[in-house]
Ligand SMILES: Nc1nc2c(c(=O)[nH]1)N[C@H]1C(S)=C(S)[C@@H](COP(=O)(O)OP(=O)(O)OC[C@H]3O[C@@H](n4cnc5c(=O)[nH]c(N)nc54)[C@H](O)[C@@H]3O)O[C@H]1N2
Ligand SMILES: Nc1nc2c(c(=O)[nH]1)N[C@H]1C(S)=C(S)[C@@H](COP(=O)(O)OP(=O)(O)OC[C@H]3O[C@@H](n4cnc5c(=O)[nH]c(N)nc54)[C@H](O)[C@@H]3O)O[C@H]1N2
């Protein structure tokens with residue numbers, strides 16, 4: 118069977134080629150060749166701040182951690198061959214793998230999919246398969262697996278994301294869907310001209326703006342912040358961490374207790390109201406529900422005045438500072454921005470809803486440089502104003518299965534088949550999953566309370582199939598692992614929303630080992646399951662590239678942008694999509710005429726009170742922004758045993774867990790363990806010094822990490838960035854008794870939904886204790902290859 122003939126005419130690499138480009142989520146890189154072999158990646162010359170993350174990638178791509186051949190877990194294979202009983206299924210993670218031929222592996226996977234479909238229906242297949250995959254619009258693994266599963270009868274899908282679990286559900290009810298909001302944000306150029314006060318909740322971290330889904334060509338955030346500073350904008354950063362913003366100039370830091378921002382913002386709103394500094398005209402013409410907001414602020418509804426004194430007790434910020442801040446906001450052209458991390462918390466809807474409420478009371482929404490943003494700095498896309506059109510996207514087909522879960526309810530689903538759960542005003546049931554197929558994500562990176570998930574992983578699914586490039590923890594914990602190519606080993610198109618460049622990502626090297634493109638893997642499986650035509654539409658990958666490009670070109674034309682035909686694009690390497698006028702003002706039309714340009718909310722206006730959400734009657738998410746105590750925070754009684762609030766932010770050295778094993782990420786570790794940032798006073802109180810090995814623990818889990826001292830973090834707060842590959846001391850779930858040896862914070866985080874409304878991930882709500890690690894430290898083994906058995 119011939120699945121993917123090499124593209125005609127286009128010699129992708131070798132011979133005279135001196136360079137080509139590749140796109141990653143963290144940047145465009147130039148591939149350097151020596152004698153036809155790709156030898157290095159260099160930062161893109163037209164990028165003012167190329168990310169160092171990509172520079173060492175090539176070594177990792179060629180390195181020992183690649184999955185070389187299809188591999189099947191020993192006991193799973195024995196059971197499939199009828200050599201053992203089902204009861205002897207063995208233990209995922211700790212067992213040897215048997216390397217098998219592609220034909221045998223594909224037969225096994227197709228056969229198992231068929232068996233599960235016939236015995237239990239497609240609702241027994243979880244293809245939620247969340248994850249960022251690689252850049253490149255066609256070989257986007259998550260889209261590929263979804264399209265494939267749809268072609269064979271469907272799968273249980275996931276809704277929403279880990280990024281924006283609470284916001285994706287909340288925001289369409291009250292303002293606009295997050296996907297729309299992303300590209301609407303007021304551009305940096307406008308902020309530079311008009312904003313006088315810029316207030317960030319959670320900073321504007323340039324480390325995060327290294328990234329945009331699909332591929333950054335031009336990193337704009339570091340320069341934009343510098344220009345704003347030079348233009349005289351006053352910056353205030355409200356955050357538990359001082360250095361999550363760098364403007365090159367002065368930034369006032371207001372340290373806040375984690376997860377208390379909603380209380381602060383409600384107190385700012387209360388101050389505006391008490392002092393008559395709010396904008397009644399804007400509230401009347403553009404919003405609904407202020408009549409429900411002010412009685413809550415003044416305490417008329419519950420006897421508690423949400424004033425600065427009240428918030429001071431919760432947030433740790435002096436009342437006078439809160440009052441002065443409210444006045445300054447009203448006196449300036451003020452842009453308020455909030456990092457996405459704030460909604461990744463218990464009751465994570467409330468900080469976003471409070472922000473919208475405060476911005477509405479200030480009445481500057483739709484004015485140049487005023488209003489609010491959600492996520493300046495969170496990715497390079499926000500505030501970036503290049504051409505806007507829908508880029509090349511692989512259609513995923515139609516899913517015949519209706520069942521789904523909110524993405525971070527995966528362990529609940531595995532543990533509680535048949536039980537009901539609340540979500541966005543509806544009740545749903547968890548399906549009974551027998552088979553999990555994952556491509557392009559790492560659940561043992563992204564999910565919370567990994568010990569709990571490990572238990573469910575070991576006991577519930579009969580089969581777990583993973584397409585992976587590397588021997589990640591998710592691959593080690595699978596039954597069948599199929600080796601996938603990286604972006605350097607295939608042709609693709611790099612494009613991200615509002616980015617400046619579209620990139621012809623030409624194949625730079627032969628696939629490592631026997632790795633295949635996900636597309637070819639799924640084509641071969643579809644063939645075995647009688648769905649080849651549906652899945653491929655008769656096209657090889659290169660034909661798909663042309664088709665997806667041409668479709669996107671049509672959409673660009675409709676958006677007033679003229680792109681060249683495919684061949685010209687492919688030969689030319691790069692398209693520049695910059696536009697002359699970069700001045701975008703969010704909600705400008707709505708502001709000027711809310712009747713002619715209504716929002717897509719039930720009232721057409723900003724909903725400070727939502728009848729619809731109120732109608733759901735959720736005690737944990739009522740019809741308007743309110744302060745709720747999170748289940749764990751510094752003000753709770755649980756802080757006695759576990760007195761540190763753990764922030765698990767995005768790592769500056771990588772994207773999630775991707776390329777954790779590459780040099781740049783490795784260079785930031787201390788003795789091979791992930792660093793945990795502690796306030797100097799907190800470290801001294803525990804007798805800890807820089808570099809000390811510590812045990813970080815709570816009732817859910819424990820991990821090792823190495824101390825990094827800081828004066829830039831609130832006392833009582835610790836920060837352990839995500840991304841260290843999960844390295845448990847045992848493959849059975851045993852809570853804090855199972856020591857994670859590398860510094861993966863998700864053994865500590867809490868796995869409950871943000872609220873009944875969204876069920877979003879709440880990774881930032883977590884208390885821990887830290888102590889010196891006693892005894893001889895166990896060896897870190899996250900990068901050890903699983904044992905391989907030779908086929909007999
Ligand atoms: N504690 C805590 N946890 C968090 C967060 C947090 O803030 N705190 N953040 C959350 C957020 S916002 C997110 S988005 C998630 C991210 O979670 P994920 O997106 O799952 O994390 P990645 O490490 O990007 O996983 C991508 C995987 O896909 C593989 N891959 C890449 N390209 C390909 C390909 O072409 N084919 C195949 N088959 N595989 C490929 C990579 O090797 C890697 O293992 O994490 C979440 N988890
Ligand atoms: N380099 C790199 N960049 C990335 C990613 C990556 O993995 N690596 N991931 C990308 C993805 S998928 C996403 S979704 C985005 C995520 O973007 P975010 O969710 O915004 O990122 P985080 O780094 O988790 O948090 C940003 C800041 O919020 C602050 N913060 C945390 N909790 C609180 C709080 O309770 N109150 C206040 N005021 N501040 C708080 C922290 O100090 C932190 O510096 O990042 C993207 N960018």
Ligand SMILES: [Mo]
Nearest residue numbers: 278279280281
């Ligand atoms: Mo994310």
